[in-house]
Amino acid sequence: MDTRRLILVMIFAFSSYMLWDNWQQYKNPRPVTPATATAAQQSAGHSDAPQPSVNLQAAGQPSAPLVEEKPATAVDTFTVTTDLAKITISTQGGDLVGLELLNYKESEDNEKNFHLFGAQHHYQAQSGLIGNGLPSHRSLFKRVDGPLELAEGQDELQVRLEADGPQGVRVARILTFKRGSYVVDMAWEIVNGSDQAIAPHAYFQIQRDDVDPSGSNMMMHTFTGPAVFTDAEKYQKVSFADIGDKSAKFAKAADNGWLAMVQHYFVAALVPQQGVQREYYMRKLDGSNLFQVGVIVPVSEIGPGTSARTAVSLFAGPQEQAALKETAPGLDLVVDYGWLTVIAAPIFWALQFIHGLVGNWGWAIVVLTIAIKLAFFPLSAASYRSMAKMRVVTPRLVQLKERYSDDRARLNQEMMKLYQSEKINPLGGCLPILIQIPVFIALYWVLLGAVEMRGAPWIGWITDLASADPYYILPVIMIVSMVIQMKLNPTPPDPIQAKVMMAMPFVFGVMFLFFPSGLVLYWVVNNILSIAQQWQITRMMEKGGKAANDAKA
Structure with a gap:
């Protein structure tokens, strides 16, 4: 038998299968329209904040009941400019609701910069606190006056937003941007001016719909969805469909690793500090095609008259492997070569x-x-x-x-x-x-x-x-x-x-x-x-x- 013909037939059969498989995925119908998703999102109150398990609660500190909270009104946005990106921040929760990458263009219009976060996919980074009366990603914050542009010769820019907690408790969300980096340090600062100790938790999450990014086609389908990495379980991709029917399997508790939302060429990843106990979660918002993936970390007990701080890093940008490796161990695996990684790397x-x-x-x-x-x-x-x-x-x-x-x-x-x-x-x-x-x-x-x-x-x-x-x-x-x-x-x-x-x-x-x-x-x-x-x-x-x-x- 002619070897060349044999190999060509094998390649042809394999390509035909891949073409059919990608066509099926590409044509998969979406459950709801973005407009419906937005309505569902806006109708949700504080009740959509995640809850830590008993294992993550501080010893002797029961989980504080949540207070129902109406969606914030009079929401404003402002824009932070660095050497690599323009980041739009909402006063509701201090969420990062827009991210324009200055060094990358839209696949369908080379005259426009690429937007990773934005309204097109309801794609944003959110955060909040879990505890009685503490602000969530639905709460209204006030920005503290300060510069919004990384000046020449300046290596770091810090933005501070403040909100009131329960009586005597002051809360600030602090976002730190660095020159030459796609990493944003997201921190919570809690000052307890009350006469009782509190033991809150902080959650950091990424929200996105399940629609493929622009530029995708049925001939070349790539993975879009969440991924988790831990030392024990390594790199795990999770499909939106599995999250929707609650059959998703992934590492949920660890003291290491990261969680990300992956798409072709770009990624948004939440990276808690190494050694800090955390819980990862993934869920679909009811009545929508919106998904939230995030991490919950405990805040140390805060006694009366004292304060505490907790932080998680957000990498949001292109899958440049050198930058990914520098940010967190294993983060470069989002550039997924599958079983051929040992050769492809x-x-x-x-x-x-x-x-x-x-x-x-x-x-x-x-x-x-x-x-x-x-x-x-x-x-x-x-x-x-x-x-x-x-x-x-x-x-x-x-x-x-x-x-x-x-x-x-x-x-x-x-x-x-x-x-x-x-x-x-x-x-x-x-x-x-x-x-x-x-x-x-x-x-x-x-x-x-x-x-x-x-x-x-x-x-x-x-x-x-x-x-x-x-x-x-x-x-x-x-x-x-x-x-x-x-x-x-x-x-x-x-x-x-x-x-x-x-x-x-x-x-x-x-x-x-x-x-x-x-x-x-x-x-x-x-x-x-x-x-x-x-x-x-x-x-x-x-x-x-x-x-x-x-x-x-």
Whole structure:
């Protein structure tokens, strides 16, 4: 059997399955409209604040009853500007209700900055306190006057919002922004001016609907939803559907780790301090398609006349792996390569290293593809030599099939004799190709998941390696290269099989019309290198075969 045809059939079958699976996910209907979700959200009072378990409560301190609270009125917003982002903050709860990333553009409009948080997905970061009369993310705060823009030479900007708690208790929410960082430190400061000790809890949560981000398509579906990481359970992705039917399984209690809302290229993650006991939770708001995922942390007992402070860091921005690793252990796993992480991680490191040398992500892809092709040259050569030998003996195989078409056993016997006399292993090229497949699939996932490709130009008309080729030039080149590869392979004796094989380049070509141009560039370069290698080996084999025949004559 021709190894090349076998592998192509396997790839075609796998791609067809992935296409169907992604189409099913992409077409999955949403339960409610955003307008309905907003109404449900606004109608909820303080009762939607999470509750800590008995295990998280301080020893001897029962969980304080909650006071029903009407939604805040006269809500204002203000904007904080740093070197990387513009953050819109609401006086209701001090929530982060808007996040505009200054270094990233919208996928559908390159003239506008990308908004991670905002009204489009009801996406925001919220926080509150749990305890009798203490403010929640529904309470109205007052901003303390101060600068709202990170000035030149200033490394840190702090915003303070204050609210009244029960009699004698003062509460402040403090947000700290840092230069060159997507991390926001979110802290609660509680001053107990009453005559009784209190033992509150603080909760920090991310709210979002379950709608895929813009730029998604059925040809290239990526994960959108919550994820949790702990030292014990490692990285766990959770689907919105499982949260909705309350079947979600994830680590709920730990003294380490983080919780995040993940989407293609971007992430919002809550990172409590290491060693602090915490509880993670996920839930769907009734009557809506809004989901809240968060963490509850205890605040140490606050005696009369004393104060306490607790804080959690929020990373909200692009999945830049260096920044993710610096923020928290394991946070870089949101760039999810699945079971191929062990291969994909060093590939990304190599791609990043090459980019540092050439200064262009497109050329870095070209150089890396060439380097991988060179590394696998001996294995590829063995596969192509096997195919070249098969190409030489194909006419004789056709004659055998015509001669023994009615005798299957005799046909197999004669074919084995031919393989032995010509020293051909019909499966000789299979192992080399199978060894290479995980590497090339890992490279595929690296290019698909790397936010560095977003908005990165290559040459001429390719201005964004994360978007489809606007003029379909690369997909057309890929189709032509695949057709040439087919022509270099032995022609299948079966006419129907031959037609199917010749149709495959066009099937793949249609699929790649919607793929990011960086991925198509990788396939084009790989195909061109394969054609050159296959042509050279086939030419050498045919030349050697002709010389041998001339010598016999």
